[in-house]
């Protein structure tokens with residue numbers, strides 16, 4: 001690259017400044033003057049003069065030199081550098097004073113002014129567009145604001161109305177709550193009074209019952225009828241009648257009589273002692289207990305139908321009564337109806353108004369078309385209406401062959417729970433509870449002994465405890481295991497798995513033989529003292545020794561009111577503890593019955 005000659009000392013300042021700037025640029029090319037002149041088809045002499053400041057180049061030259069340098073350096077010329085060069089170029093042109101340069105300068109200024117005008121025109125157009133847009137948008141927003149204001153006004157008005165409604169409702173509810181709280185307080189007082197009256201009435205009942213037993217004993221001979229002497233007893237007038245039995249004159253042996261009108265146990269008549277509080281819970285019955293409680297607490301929602309099954313005397317009836325009591329207490333507005341299956345057939349629609357229907361001993365449902373149809377329709381109506389059904393039986397639905405298959409299937413819709421015979425622990429707990437309830441002071445080891453000997457039914461268990469305490473009472477002896485062994489010697493522990501109606505018939509035969517009576521008389525209507533006591537003993541033995549439920553025992557004696565069974569059992573149980581002759585008769589009769597059964 002040939003080096004440039006130094007700038008002359010006579011150069012005007014503006015030309016010098018431009019020439020220096022061009023030389024700095026040109027250095028950046030790294031080329032000689034000739035070579036660059038050849039590349040760009042410039043005249044080399046003119047190029048030298050541009051760079052020496054002796055001639056002012058056109059803006060075109062300056063511009064292309066700038067871009068060549070930028071291309072070589074790999075970056076575009078900055079706007080500031082271009083602006084500086086343009087200013088130096090114009091100053092140099094202006095200073096030169098030659099007409100050519102003046103023309104160039106004006107052309108340059110015109111081009112610049114034209115560019116600015118073009119840019120300004122574009123800017124004007126853009127601004128005009130933006131202005132129109134903004135005006136439109138502002139107009140739109142104005143409309144929206146107006147609409148929102150109107151809407152807001154309406155909303156305020158509506159909200160005020162709604163708020164007022166809430167206020168009114170709140171005030172109404174507060175007034176209602178206040179009045180309900182007053183009612184609750186008043187009802188609480190009434191409930192406490194009613195409880196107190198109920199306790200008094202219960203005490204009065206107990207007292208009257210004691211008086212009744214004493215009066216009956218006084219009325220009878222000083223002792224029970226003597227076996228084989230019974231026939232000599234005059235058939236007296238009505239005596240010893242159990243509560244609810246009609247007083248009738250002596251009558252010849254008669255066939256089973258039809259049920260007297262109005263004597264059916266009212267559906268819903270519940271044993272007041274059969275409540276959850278008195279129900280001992282063990283492994284054998286825990287689930288059934290919980291399910292019955294749930295059905296009582298949330299009728300129609302827990303398990304529907306709830307089907308409880310298990311052998312006789314293990315507490316199914318107790319649980320059904322407990323569920324009914326509990327449901328009545330918790331839902332006083334609901335119609336709770338308990339019915340034994342034998343009493344089920346009622347006039348059409350009889351049970352359909354129930355909200356909770358509990359049917360006991362379903363295996364005894366009468367085997368007639370009309371009863372089945374009524375049961376099926378009642379079941380469907382209640383189930384569809386979401387009413388609770390609780391059913392008990394001695395066998396699972398599938399084995400209820402007295403029912404039609406369709407009905408059996410329906411019984412499986414809900415929860416089926418099997419109650420097992422009580423395990424030893426539960427039996428012991430039951431005996432403790434019973435001993436405490438009866439005010440008996442029976443040592444724990446004796447209770448355990450009794451529980452071990454009577455493994456199957458709770459009814460049997462209670463009978464065994466009764467025998468032991470009665471025996472101790474009669475002999476004025478403390479209750480111990482030796483005494484218990486003697487008292488229970490005739491209650492054979494390992495017996496046949498089930499004692500049903502045939503065993504009941506055996507009891508009737510043996511009892512009538514023992515007292516020298518005819519079996520028909522024992523089950524007849526005569527009220528002679530002898531017959532009444534013998535009948536009550538036979539009923540007691542049926543309760544204690546068989547698996548028969550109360551309605552079945554009633555039927556054996558041609559009766560329909562299960563209260564007779566309760567009364568007889570209660571009375572003989574009390575007499576056994578007070579009168580040796582009765583205890584001995586029952587012990588001897590039990591032995592004979594067991595021998596005959598063997």
Ligand SMILES: Nc1ncnc2c1ncn2[C@@H]1O[C@H](COP(=O)(O)OP(=O)(O)OP(=O)(O)O)[C@@H](O)[C@H]1O
Pocket residue numbers: 274278279280281285310311312313314315316317318319361394430458459547548549550
């Ligand atoms: N878990 C228990 N807790 C307290 N008492 C019970 C329990 N189980 C049964 N009992 C009592 O045992 C006796 C017989 O019970 P229940 O009559 O309920 O038996 P069941 O299974 O209905 O018999 P059945 O099928 O012969 O009618 C009743 O006096 C009952 O109170």
